[in-house]
Amino acid sequence: MKKIVFVCVENSNRSQMAEAFARIHGAGKIEAYSAGSRPSGRVNPKAIEAMKELGYDLSTHCSKGLEEFNGTEVEVAVTMGCGDECPLVRAKQRVDWKIPDPRDMTPEEFRGVRNLIETKVKELLQSL
Numbered sequence: 001m002k003k004i005v006f007v008c009v010e011n012s013n014r015s016q017m018a019e020a021f022a023r024i025h026g027a028g029k030i031e032a033y034s035a036g037s038r039p040s041g042r043v044n045p046k047a048i049e050a051m052k053e054l055g056y057d058l059s060t061h062c063s064k065g066l067e068e069f070n071g072t073e074v075e076v077a078v079t080m081g082c083g084d085e086c087p088l089v090r091a092k093q094r095v096d097w098k099i100p101d102p103r104d105m106t107p108e109e110f111r112g113v114r115n116l117i118e119t120k121v122k123e124l125l126q127s128l
């Protein structure tokens with residue numbers, strides 16, 4: 001199975017939702033992970049709520065660092081537009097999505113970012 005890692009600085013919003021959508025839409029075809037260069041240590045309650053609306057329990061995820069991917073080869077490393085480059089992650093392909101940080105957005109705006117992430121994940125999975 002191909003491994004994909006979604007990376008954002010805090011690993012609390014965008015990368016967590018991207019990992020969830022990759023697990024939903026790529027089940028049985030890919031292994032999805034997320035990590036951050038400076039993980040916050042928690043998943044944002046807004047992200048948990050936004051994914052709960054779609055039937056996914058993001059509360060089972062945890063915010064984690066990139067250390068476990070140092071030297072590990074993955075098919076694709078996706079950064080979420082936060083400036084992380086993850087030089088120690090060995091990726092066959094690197095993609096940077098310019099996704100706005102939803103942390104301080106209203107619930108409606110947050111849902112818009114969530115939906116954008118789902119669309120981009122589906123497009124990525126189709127390209128693999």
